[in-house]
Amino acid sequence: MIRNTKTFRNLQVSRPNRQTSVTDSDPLVDNAYKRSLQELIPAIRQKSQNAVTVDRINVKYYQEITTGRLCSCYKKEYDSPEASCLICYGVGRVGGFNVFGTSFDIVDTTYPNLIMLNIRIEDTVWPWKFELIDGQIEGYVEATVDVPSMRDVDALRLFYTGNYIKSYVRKFSDTSWHTLNRGSLLSLSAAEQRLVIRINLSRKTVEDVSPFFTHLYLRYKLVDRDLYVDMPRFGAMRQADNFNLTGLEVTQVFIPATLPNVRVGDVFRDLRNNTLWRVTEVTYNEPLGIRTSWDVNVRAVTSFEIYNQLP
């Protein structure tokens, strides 16, 4: 103890007087800052991404949306959307979620500038739906959509009931109709991004129940890149499945900063086994203002939740 104290004192004594500087800049502090900014943080980020690469879990990531058209399932008197709505999935905004790396368009009863012939909007159900006017055997809904140029059609789905529903598409500048499918959307949008979609409803007699549809869902791929997250492998935890306790399953997940925004309420699908997870808590690592990763808590989505229907 005594020797150590002496050594310490000696060091103190031999230390040169501190130089005063005319500027506020301290080269040691500045250099450390610059070095961490230029070298360490990119290194941490790279290391994080490498870690994800090692334990690659390919996911489809659904970001909950907070803007856009109010869904027709929203009930003012309860100030609440319909939890079972397949247009907004209980979020209240048309679409509900956006799949990372894509953009979507939904033709529903709230779509702007619709043209309708012999069609009425049934607004005593939530969400609202299109159906034939009483006494009519045929009618249609037309919508003008802008398709991003040269993008792959990632999803195309009409939510309908009934037998006699047909969908068509044409260029805005052309009068010839084509059957609506992924191929026709792709080929037409290569020449012209503005397209007109027509959804035709018909029935054999006016006594027949009208076919109806709630919406047409269109999704385009913007980024052709897979997203990976780092998730612990399930050993003992997975045994919860045996007791039907999946809804109580909570775990931590690491998401790389390639995903620009992560929020509570987001959902992702583990593409290895199609399990769904919902984000319940978000924290992030942001040394010196540079985001390197998202650390989130997630819970397993149970089989009876609406998120299982996400396209």
Ligand SMILES: [Zn+2]
């Ligand atoms: Zn809704």
